[in-house]
Amino acid sequence: MSTPRRSPFAGVRYEHLVAGVSGGVASTLILHPLDLLKIRFAVNDGPAASAKPHYTGLTQALGHIFRHEGIRGLYRGVTPNVWGAGSAWGFYFLFYNSIKSYLQGGNPKVHLGPGLHMAAAAEAGVLTLVMTNPIWVVKTRLCLQSTSGGGGATAASATHYNGMVDALVKTYKYEGVRGLYKGFVPGVFGVSHGALQFMAYEEMKAQYNRYRNLPIDAKLTMVEYLSFASLSKLFAAVTTYPYQVLRARMQDQHAHYDNLRHCVKETWRYEGLQGFYRGLTPYLVHVMPNICLVFLIYETVSGSSSS
Template structure:
């Protein structure tokens, strides 16, 4: 190797190491945050009900019992008023806004690195899967403490008396108390099943991206051509419903790990107890309200995201 060739190789290495950052476009962060916040405000009550169904293992007699979604809505409103349906909405807004924002930011930066900034070149399904998995892990590291506070605020029942260490006045109070009494490990409860759940987001994005490509191919258009509102809604909702149906059990395990009313010895302990006392049905508690929630939520998120990206002139 000549002296003239060596600097070129070093420069190339530097270029590759900075490739991720040069392909990071903050329009994706803004679009993701806006989409996440818009969808959360719309469907939070269903998220609340899903969590309450998911953690109900019939081991705590004082925990409210619901006979269905509508019965849950009536019971919550009767006990806590209409605002009771929005318990835990603050961390949910912040969590979903941050999660979708970071997810889209990382996802598109990684995709852009893969195709070297050429958005006209389609990626393979395996590349979409890899980008989605990497984005999911990075996002989970940043947002897991928020999901712990959301779950615990959603599970504050007036009928269940807890000591002051597990009774929370709001998101900040919850974060501080969890850290004070349970440490960093408390803030990252449910992290392991959350990592497993990264496959959920990865699967959803692969399905979503492939749906758009296949549909545009069917319409004889460019693979990244802009779709109509209805088409984005259909692709977003369909991809989320399929991914949720396949991967839902991890959400039950994560919610039970984060539940302040019960003590478990880890995810394996929860899986064993759930199978022993509830059978396979236990892993799908809350699936129906979850499906009711994810369809409009994801459709709204993806629609708002795509429209803002188009407005800002960024290319996906």
């Protein structure tokens, strides 16, 4: 007997969207300065370095930004970052749990295994990236904008932005739709980051609950959620970090790369292997508390909504 096909929309639950948005917005507002430092360190060298301030360490970078740009400088790009993180986490959790529910046939106690967990996370990542890439382009460019940058009058009019809307308009005006989707290809490669992270997170939760002789969807304590979230993020971050450097550099308004291959070639030429891990320290300092906040708020909000 053939079983009836289940609609892919049957598992859509909007509390996942609300929970993801809540976690993304809260963590971004608290930790944005660390994200800004990560982006600036990622593009801190290479052929376009002369157009930007040079940083030698976290303390020196914080001091330089504070002296030249004030507190406001530490929050450059926060508006698109809030929009981007909120919408990205919201859509990601919505898509991921909908796809996961479809693969489970609507039974949350069915264990999918590492392969299907990665597939669900990868599909959710691509769908989310299509919807949010323009916001990430604007966020990156606003974070890289500083009062000490160079450039003539024409360059300034094209690459100096007065806010999120102005950046979106100017990017589209001078570069078209292609400009809004710069960094999309390394972003697609970066889907592997989310896939590895969610695979590790789901597998650790499932194996831990099996060890306790509980259903795989049993709720955990705050400390357990935080532990699994941080360990899964650390695993994914170290494995896939170079794509974030390439993505930031391709989105940088001060640099000009023909394509991803050109960006890889120039990074290797000027900096070697170390160049692909620029900004890793501020990135880890930023993402570890970030992911803990996102997952903790997500699990709390989604858990209370479904109870």
